[in-house]
Amino acid sequence: xxxxxxxxxxxxxxxxxxxxxxxxxxxxxxxxxxxxxxxxxxxxxxxxxxxxxxxxxxxxxxxxxxxxxxxxxxxxxxxxxxxxxxxxxxxxxxxxxxxxxxxxxxxxxxxxxxxxxxxxxxxxxxxxxxxxxxxxxxxxxxxxxxxxxxxxxxxxxxxxxxxxxxxxxxxxxxxxxxxxxxxxxxxxxxxxxxxxxxxxxxxxxxxxxxxxxxxxxxxxxxxxxxxxxxxxxxxxxxxxxxxxxxxx
Numbered sequence: 461x462x463x464x465x466x467x468x469x470x471x472x473x474x475x476x477x478x479x480x481x482x483x484x485x486x487x488x489x490x491x492x493x494x495x496x497x498x499x500x501x502x503x504x505x506x507x508x509x510x511x512x513x514x515x516x517x518x519x520x521x522x523x524x525x526x527x528x529x530x531x532x533x534x535x536x537x538x539x540x541x542x543x544x545x546x547x548x549x550x551x552x553x554x555x556x557x558x559x560x561x562x563x564x565x566x567x568x569x570x571x572x573x574x575x576x577x578x579x580x581x582x583x584x585x586x587x588x589x590x591x592x593x594x595x596x597x598x599x600x601x602x603x604x605x606x607x608x609x610x611x612x613x614x615x616x617x618x619x620x621x622x623x624x625x626x627x628x629x630x631x632x633x634x635x636x637x638x639x640x641x642x643x644x645x646x647x648x649x650x651x652x653x654x655x656x657x658x659x660x661x662x663x664x665x666x667x668x669x670x671x672x673x674x675x676x677x678x679x680x681x682x683x684x685x686x687x688x689x690x691x692x693x694x695x696x697x698x699x700x701x702x703x704x705x706x707x708x
Contacts, residue, residue, distance in 0.1 A: 464658050465652060465657075465658055465659065465660065465707060466486045466487060466658065466659040466660070467484070467485050467486050467487070467659075467660055467700075467703075467704055467707070468485065468486065468487040468488065468489055468518070468638065468659065468660070468661040468662075469483075469485040469487075469488050469489070469661075469662065469663065469664060469695060469700060470488075470489045470491060470494070470498070470640075470661060470662065470663045471488050471489065471490055471491065471663075471695050472490075472491050472492055472493070472494045472498070472501075472693075473505070473694065473695075474490075474505055474508050474509045474512065475694055475695075476488075476665075476694050476695035477490055477509045477512070477513060477517070477695070478512055478513070479694065479695040479696065479697040479700070480515075480664070480695050480697070480700055481513055481514065481515050482697040482700075483664065483695075483696075483697035483698065483699070483700025483701045483704065484700060484701050484704045485515060485700055485704075486515060486516065487515055487516040487517070487518060487551075488509075488513065488515065488516075488517060488518065489518045489519075489520060489554055489582075489661065490505065490506065490509055490517060490518070490519050490520065491520045491522075492505070493525065494663075494693075495687065496524075496525025496526070497522075497525055497585070498520045498522060498584075499520070499522045499523065499524060499525060500519070500520060500521055500522055500523060500541050501519060501520070503544055503548070506519055506544070506545060506548045506550060507548050510548055510549045510550065516551040516552065517549075517550050517551050517552075518550065518551060518552035518553065518554055518580065518582060519541075519545040519550045519552070519553050519554065520553075520554040520555075520584065521538050521541050521542055521545070521553050521554065521555050521572070522538075522554075522555075522556070522584070523537045523538060523541075527558070528556050528557055528558040528586040528589070529557075529558055529559070529560055530557060530568075535557075535568060538555070538572060539571075539572065539575055542555075542572060542575050542576050542579075543575070545579070546576065546579055550579060551579060551580060552576075552579045552580030552581065552582060552606075553572075553576050553579055553580075553581060553582070554581075554582040554583075554584045554609070555569065555572050555573075555576075555581065555582070555583060555584065556569075556583050556584040556585065556586025556587065557569050557572070557586065558586055558589070558590055561591065562589070562590055562591035563590065563591050563592070563595075563596075564590060564596050564599050564600065566599055566603065569583070569600070569603055569605070570603045570604075573603055573604055573605055574604075580606045580607075581604075581605050581606050581607075582605070582606060582607045582608070582609055582638070583600050583605050583607070583608050583609065584609045585609055585610060585611070585640070587600075587608050587609065587610050587613075588610055588611055588612075588613045588614075589613075593610075593613055593623060593627060594626075594627070594630055596608075597627060597630055597631050597634075597635060600635060601631065601634040601635040605635060606635065606636060607635060607636035607637070607638050607659065608627075608631070608635060608636070608637055608638065609638045609640055609661055610624065610627065610637060610638070610639070610640065611624075611639070611640050611641025611642075612624035612627070612639075612641070614641070615641065615642075616641040616642040617639045617640060617641035617642065617643055617647070617651050618641075618642070618647055618650070618651065619641075620641060621651065621654055621655065624637065624639055624651070624654075624655040624657065625654060625655045625656065628655050628656045628657055629656075636658065636659055637655075637657055637659070638657065638659040638660065638661050639651050639652070639655060639657040639659070639660050639661070640660070640661040640662060642662075643660055643661070643662040643703070644662070644703060644706075645699075645702045645703045645705075645706035646706070648660060648662070648703055648706055648707045649706055649707055649708075652707055660707065662703060663695070664695050664696055664699035664700045664703060665693035665694065665695060665696065665699075666693070666694065666696040666699065667691050667692070667693060667694075668691060668692055668693075668694045669690065669691050670689075670690040670691060670692070672690060675689075675690055677689075
C-alpha cells in the first residue's frame with residue numbers, strides 16, 4: 461500500500477479496536493450500535509480504548525440512528541459528547557448534520573467543528589444522503605472539516621466509483637475524501653487506484669460464538685430484526701491484515 465494511504469477500521473467495541481490495531485490499522489472509528497449505522501460509544505468504552513491503543517482513536521458523535529436532522533436537545537448531547545471525547549484523549553470525532561432540505565447544516569456543523577479542536581474532525585456518511593455532493597465538499601472545506609467519509613452516494617464504493625473519483629479531484633488538497641462501502645481484499649486496490657483516495661475505511665468482522673453453556677433460545681433482547689443472542693461480530697485482525705496487504 462502506498463505509504464500515504466491511511467487505513468481506518470470501523471469498530472463497535474474495545475475488543476475490536478485492539479484487534480484492528482493488531483491487524484495493522486492506522487486508526488479506528490469507535491462506535492456503538494452499528495446495526496443502526498453507529499452511535500456514540502460510552503464514556504467507559506472511549507476511556508478504555510484510549511488506554512489500550514497506541515494508534516489514532518476517532519469517536520463517532522451521533523445521538524441516535526435514523527436521519528441526520530437533530531433536535532436542540534440532541535444537538536446539546538452532541539456538544540457534551542464531543543467535550544467528553546476530548547477530555548478522554550480521543551484524536552478525533554466523526555460528526556454529520558443535515559438540514560431538512562438535504563443540505564449541510566452549516567452553522568451547527570461549524571459550531572461542533574470549532575468545539576472539537578484541537579481534535580481532527582470527519583464528516584460521516586450523512587454526506588451520502590445530502591442533496592449536492594460537490595457543493596457539500598466546498599462548504600465542509602470552508603468550515604474547516606478535515607475529511608469526508610463517503611461511498612460516493614451509493615450502497616458500495618465500487619458502485620460509487622465515478623462520484624468518488626470526481627470528489628477526490630474536486631476536493632484537491634482542501635479536504636480529504638475517505639472511501640468506504642463494502643471494501644474488502646478483492647476490491648480495495650481497485651478503489652484506491654481508480655479514485656486516488658489516500659484514506660480508506662472498512663469493517664473486518666467475523667462471527668464469534670458465545671461461551672454460554674446454558675441458553676434460553678425462547679427469549680431475545682432486541683427489536684424486530686432479532687439479532688443473534690449467542691454470537692457477535694468482532695473485528696478479526698487477520699482480515700484487517702489481509703485487506704491492508706491487498707491494498708499495497
